[in-house]
Structure formats: C-alpha cells, structure tokens
Amino acid sequence: MSEICIKCGLPKELCMCESIAKESQQIIVKTEKKKFGKIYTIITGIDQKEINIKELSKKLKSKFASGGTVKEGNIELQGNHKQHIKEFLISAGFAPESIKAR
Numbered sequence: 347m348s349e350i351c352i353k354c355g356l357p358k359e360l361c362m363c364e365s366i367a368k369e370s371q372q373i374i375v376k377t378e379k380k381k382f383g384k385i386y387t388i389i390t391g392i393d394q395k396e397i398n399i400k401e402l403s404k405k406l407k408s409k410f411a412s413g414g415t416v417k418e419g420n421i422e423l424q425g426n427h428k429q430h431i432k433e434f435l436i437s438a439g440f441a442p443e444s445i446k447a448r
C-alpha cells in the first residue's frame with residue numbers, strides 16, 4: 347500500500363499537488379506605465395496563503411526607498427526596479443527558478 351495524499355486523495359505517486367503548488371508560485375516581475383507616465387514595477391503570482399505579501403511589500407518599499415501598494419495580490423512599486431527585485435526575492439528565500447522577469 348502506498349501513501350495517500352491528504353489533499354487530493356490519490357496515491358503519492360499519482361499526486362500532482364506539489365507540482366501544481368510550485369507552478370502557482372511562479373512569480374512574474376514586470377514594469378507597467380501608469381497614469382501620468384509613471385513607471386511601476388509589478389510583482390505578481392505570489393501565493394498569499396504561504397507568503398505574507400504585506401510584510402514583503404513593506405520590505406521592498408524600504409529596500410528600494412519607494413512608494414508602493416498591494417493590489418489584488420500583486421505588489422506595485424513605484425519606479426523601475428526590475429533588475430534588482432529578483433536578487434532581493436532570492437535573498438528573501440524565493441527559488442531563483444520561480445522568478446521570471448519580463
């Protein structure tokens with residue numbers, strides 16, 4: 347008898363839960379031009395059940411000394427920080443391969 351996954355009820359060797367969770371943790375960093383031509387760096391795809399997104403946005407704001415908000419589960423930071431955010435997220439414990447910069 348093999349172990350049964352408590353999430354989906356399938357035997358562990360058929361269970362896809364873990365790979366689905368990893369895919370949902372796919373973080374995308376992109377820039378967006380908003381009102382008045384202001385550039386924002388948007389971080390999307392963070393699983394709020396696993397990560398305290400408000401806490402993370404606070405850290406990002408002080409690290410990059412810029413304003414920002416959390417909107418619909420996305421972090422929006424003023425300015426273009428795309429080059430440095432990946433580094434920051436890795437140092438915050440995210441897997442490098444889960445972060446895509448667009």
Ligand SMILES: [Zn+2]
Nearest residue numbers: 351354361363
């Ligand atoms: Zn499962």
